Amino acid sequence: MKEYKKRIVKTIQYIDANLDADLSLENIAEISAYSPFHFHRIFKLITGETLQQYIIRRKIEKSAFLLAVRKQMEIKEIYFDLGFSSHSVFSKTFKKYYGLPPSEFRKTAPEAFHKILQTHRKNGQADTVFSQYICSIENLLNWTKMNLKIEVKQLPEMNLAAVMSLGINDVESSYNVLIDWAKKENLFPAENIKMISVYHDSFKVTPPDKVRIHACMLLDHQLNTPQGEIFSETIETGKYIVGSGEVTLNDFEQCWVSLFLWMNEHNLSMRRTFPFEIYHSNFKEHPEGKMIVDFCIPVH
Structure with missing residues (x-):
């Protein structure tokens, strides 16, 4: 398999x-x-x-x-x-x-900041169900000010080892595959190890069980050849909106919505590459399930 x-x-x-x-x-x-x-x-x-x-x-x-x-x-x-x-x-x-x-x-979709969910009738036809992320834009902005530090930064090129996850529920198992490989390569555990999730689909338009997420580990060199399920991925250098904060997994959706709203308000547009998250701590080691995360959007 x-x-x-x-x-x-x-x-x-x-x-x-x-x-x-x-x-x-x-x-x-x-x-x-x-x-x-x-x-x-x-x-x-x-x-x-x-x-x-x-x-x-x-x-x-x-x-x-x-x-x-x-x-x-x-x-x-x-x-x-x-x-x-x-x-x-x-x-x-x-x-x-x-x-x-x-x-x-x-x-309709962008201004209302709606999440698109698909439900399927018995006859196989797809309906679109619009559900708002949050009660009001004002509440979202207040939440953002309290929980995220947002900057525009020039980020360096990043060489990654990656495992593809097809669907949000498979992300943890993909990270397990990645970590098992890293242990064999004596790359894990390490003091400054960084895990990164790269989103190759948007939850706004792709059902959660179809979203492709690459579970990645930052390397100090490029992985030359695929090794089993592990393949090389590169995040290109460039300008990014970076929202940093200590949040729970339940806050991730609000963080992303906040950043895209901030992007539109500041007249920035997204480049044709993929947003990603950089994890600086492990939520499993925090008493309240929080983790320090950088949410990154590539922009012009």
């Missing part, structure tokens, strides 16, 4: 980086080094979706993210970049997932 997962991780990374390319079963299977028949079965076994379901969902989720945070992009530019042949095809597919046409989604 580890070899299967390793190949599927490689395939998922390729798909995500090439959503506008020819992502036919034959081409993707070739990248994974499986026959199309075997690849299709293995992919569904590991991800819970067919290849086509996964590709369409990823395209729609990426389009939703761009609609919400990059208002300067024309809708036509978004759907052409993602390989949709026409506005009608894109709009119909988007509405199936989120219950709104793209133009209405762009107007």
Whole structure:
């Protein structure tokens, strides 16, 4: 199973980086080094979706993210970049997932700071349920002032060892795999070790059981070759919004919402790379379950 997962991780990374390319079963299977028949079965076994379901969902989720945070992009530019042949095809597919046409989604989602949750009726049709994160923006801002120190910083390049988690519930097991590997490499425990979670999907547009989170460990060198489920990941140097605070796991959602609100208020826009969390302490070692965390958003 580890070899299967390793190949599927490689395939998922390729798909995500090439959503506008020819992502036919034959081409993707070739990248994974499986026959199309075997690849299709293995992919569904590991991800819970067919290849086509996964590709369409990823395209729609990426389009939703761009609609919400990059208002300067024309809708036509978004759907052409993602390989949709026409506005009608894109709009119909988007509405199936989120219950709104793209133009209405762009107007509603960002300003209301709503979390998008999907529920499925018995007939298989997806409904969109909007639930507010917090009672009022004023309360959120007050909470932010009390709990987070927010700065814009230039962060250095970071070399990471990573394990992919498909779904929020698998993150802990991914970290266990990472730590077991680090112990064998005599990298863990260490005094200044840093664990980092890199989010390759947004909870605003991706269901929690589908979100891809990379459980990572900061290294002082680049990992040259994959080792089992462990692969190399690099966080590029650049400008980041960094929100630092001592918080519980239940506070994470508010922290992220606060930072994106702060980003919009300061006329910053997100770069096309991934937000991440840096952990400076372990919540399991704190009597109140708190941990010191840096929440980082890459910006222009």
